[in-house]
Amino acid sequence: RIVNVVVRDLVTALAxxxxxxxxxxxxxxxxxxxxxARAALRESELRAQAAEAQATANEKIREAIRPGVTTLxxxxxxxxxxxxxxxxxxxLNYGGGPGAPPFPAVICASPNDVIVHGIPDDTxxxxxxxxxxxxxxxxxxxxxxAAFTAPVGQVSEEAARLIKVTxxxxxxxxxxxxxxxxxxxxxxxxxxxxxxxxxxVVREYTGHAIGTAMHESPQVxxxxxxxxxxxxxxxxxFAIEPMVNIGxxxxxx
Numbered sequence: 397r398i399v400n401v402v403v404r405d406l407v408t409a410l411a412x413x414x415x416x417x418x419x420x421x422x423x424x425x426x427x428x429x430x431x432x433a434r435a436a437l438r439e440s441e442l443r444a445q446a447a448e449a450q451a452t453a454n455e456k457i458r459e460a461i462r463p464g465v466t467t468l469x470x471x472x473x474x475x476x477x478x479x480x481x482x483x484x485x486x487x488l489n490y491g492g493g494p495g496a497p498p499f500p501a502v503i504c505a506s507p508n509d510v511i512v513h514g515i516p517d518d519t520x521x522x523x524x525x526x527x528x529x530x531x532x533x534x535x536x537x538x539x540x541x542a543a544f545t546a547p548v549g550q551v552s553e554e555a556a557r558l559i560k561v562t563x564x565x566x567x568x569x570x571x572x573x574x575x576x577x578x579x580x581x582x583x584x585x586x587x588x589x590x591x592x593x594x595x596x597v598v599r600e601y602t603g604h605a606i607g608t609a610m611h612e613s614p615q616v617x618x619x620x621x622x623x624x625x626x627x628x629x630x631x632x633x634f635a636i637e638p639m640v641n642i643g644x645x646x647x648x649x
Contacts, residue, residue: 436631442538443607443633449481449533450540457503457531463523463549467505467516474531475502483533486541486610504530504543511639511647512601523549526559532610539610541635554642558595562640565589569618569636572628579614579625586638587619596645603637 453474460473478485485502492498499515506514506528507521514528521527530543545559568585582603590597603616614626616634641647 439538442536443540445481446483446533446535446538446540447542448540449478449483449535450531450542452481453477453502453531453533454529454542454544457529458544458546461521461527461529461546461548463525464520466518466520467503467507467514467527468518470505470529471501471503471516474529478502478531478533481533481535483535486532486534486539487530490610502531504528506530511598511641521548524551524555525549526551526555537608539606539608541606541610543637557593558640558642561590561593561595562638565618565638565640566636569638573632573634575628575630577628578623579616579628580620581622581628582634582636583617583620584622586636590618590638590640596641596643598639598641598645598647600647601637601639603635606633606635 456477457470457473460470475485475488487499487504488502489498489500501516503516504513505516506512507525508527510528512528512530525548526545527548528543528545530541532539532541534540545562547556547559565586568589569582572581572585587597597619599617599619602618604610605612605614605616616636618636618638618640
């Protein structure tokens with residue numbers, strides 16, 4: 397009888413230890429989940445702040461586009477807005493290496509038949525030009541990056557249609573950012589809209605993922621068959637960058 401009591405007490409003690417261990421493990425998991433949720437929320441806030449700084453710079457630049465303005469002047473506007481928002485440029489001094497100096501500006505300014513990565517200079521924009529502006533910002537290690545194309549004064553119907561269709565292809569790509577879709581669904585949507593309008597989709601340059609670096613994997617092409625590549629998941633952040641030509645998709649450097 398004494399043995400039975402001792403055994404029962406031992407079993408009860410072990411059960412209590414097991415219960416305490418299980419409870420402690422559950423509490424640790426809950427604490428870890430709360431910490432991860434707070435970290436994810438902070439990451440989202442920083443991404444949003446970087447995107448807002450970059451978007452504000454693009455909007456102020458857009459307002460300043462007119463015949464006679466130079467892209468250097470537009471660059472100075474972007475630089476001032478980024479600094480006022482407590483951010484820094486992710487374009488300025490980007491890249492570089494043997495025989496290739498780093499990028500010297502906070503925006504890429506690409507007029508007319510320049511597709512991307514144009515360097516601002518003191519050449520005035522003319523009535524009827526179109527100008528593509530690409531700008532980015534960093535806040536506490538998180539990057540924002542976006543571009544737009546705008547008319548300079550009154551432009552031809554052909555140029556206005558190119559801008560309109562390219563915008564439509566962008567939003568078609570954005571519409572594919574759905575949990576469970578495939579990466580190539582984005583490019584297929586962009587390509588479908590652009591080519592249906594008779595335009596060529598540039599193959600040499602792509603969009604990309606973005607986060608704590610400006611250019612992250614995977615690349616996001618603006619063409620391709622649907623249903624290919626990794627599945628899209630909540631938390632993916634992509635820079636979708638349609639590059640559309642009147643005529644063929646060919647480019648030259």
